[in-house]
Amino acid sequence: MTILPTPSVPRDKAPVSSATQNAYLTLRKLIVTGELNPGEKLKIETLRDRLQTGASPIREALSLLTSDNLVERLDQRGFRAAPINRTNFEEILALRCELEDMALRKSLANRTEAWEENAVLSHHRMIRAQSNGAGDFEDLHKAFHMALLANCGWPILVKFCSQLYDLNIRYRYIAGKAMNYQSRDVSAEHMAILDAIVARDADLASDHLLSHYKKTGAFLSGILDGIDLA
């Protein structure tokens, strides 16, 4: 229906990414942003039409999303978008706090100039996108948070955090963009985190980070009350 942000270079030169990769990224965005509803059946044929590609890349993409906990595979009956519920939301929030706390502290313990500069840079890009009204704020927001953890030296942990980030932000989309979380002074929270990092104060940085997540979490939790979390 809507034209998807797939590179409109279907089959000419410079196929920078495979059909599978495209399908994976597109589907993930569709699910995270809630354009595909939680619990919704994901029929291969339908998605084939929507993504303009063959069934094989779709299947492979869905398999990958299964491992990201964004899609469930039903025995011999195909796939569906992962359902949502309060318990799941709370687990994601809590786990995220535990794991990001760990990763952030280790990043700081391994502090390097390059890492610190990259954190500042990521922050700048995010802020700029925010004021520009550029469409890629969400991507840059994730990039900022991941940049903070990137120096922990544990790639598997970072991957876990990245997955949890996506799972969490999905709830935000589902709760509705209305809640536009600029309503809180999120910028100040981001700044506080960054400042603590630059000041190399791990406890303070962690405090700010977790409080940032928990505030968003509490806010979301309230909104979710009014939503059917079947």
Added chain:
Amino acid sequence: MTILPTPSVPRDKAPVSSATQNAYLTLRKLIVTGELNPGEKLKIETLRDRLQTGASPIREALSLLTSDNLVERLDQRGFRAAPINRTNFEEILALRCELEDMALRKSLANRTEAWEENAVLSHHRMIRAQSNGAGDFEDLHKAFHMALLANCGWPILVKFCSQLYDLNIRYRYIAGKAMNYQSRDVSAEHMAILDAIVARDADLASDHLLSHYKKTGAFLSGILDGIDLA
């Protein structure tokens, strides 16, 4: 005329498992046990022969294993078994300690009769397989450890732990079965963990669990010194 035995059951639909599931489980075992070497190229055609199945299930299984960190996907050049190295090994061990500690404490905090009994039961089955010399000791060993964490109420965390378990045990296989870790008194260590759980002493249980892992880790680390961790 004899009445034909119209089967009330349609047909002997033996295994509920799909070709993909079979391929996934088989390949995972092959990689975890080291029958497929770390870094080894995994050619679809070759695996097709070996597993006696089509290319599609193989591809899908490999995709899934990619998310388990057991297989790497190279841009447009197929798959290979994940390489190994000391850094990776150390991350797995350390992360495992962090996450299992967390899960174990939560399991104990949520303690129920059923869970406690299941832990005892899992332990019994593992011990029995050990003395029987039954071939499924490894599976039961994993089952025991997972049973300890199962009550934490955070399924995503359990899944992470399960993945890390597999990644870790792979190193044990690679280090060689020669090291037969019965050489240490592992049984006593298991018993100590279980006892602490039954006694509901979280700190003690966690101590025993982590020491169990760290001892195995240190042992393995020594063995890995003599192995090419390219």
Added chain:
DNA sequence: AACGCGCAAAAAATCGATATTAACGACAAA
């Protein structure tokens, strides 16, 4: 000899088609 170019072989990625399986509804028997 080293380097780049282009062709041929191999492998991966993808597509279209077939075979399997589950969902649905009608219909007959109890």
Added chain:
DNA sequence: TTTGTCGTTAATATCGATTTTTTGCGCGTT
């Protein structure tokens, strides 16, 4: 009415074949 069976239909899972991409080699040029 209720229950259980049988087709019918829709969707999935899988296969075989085609298209793309990579790899490796040979050859000519500097």
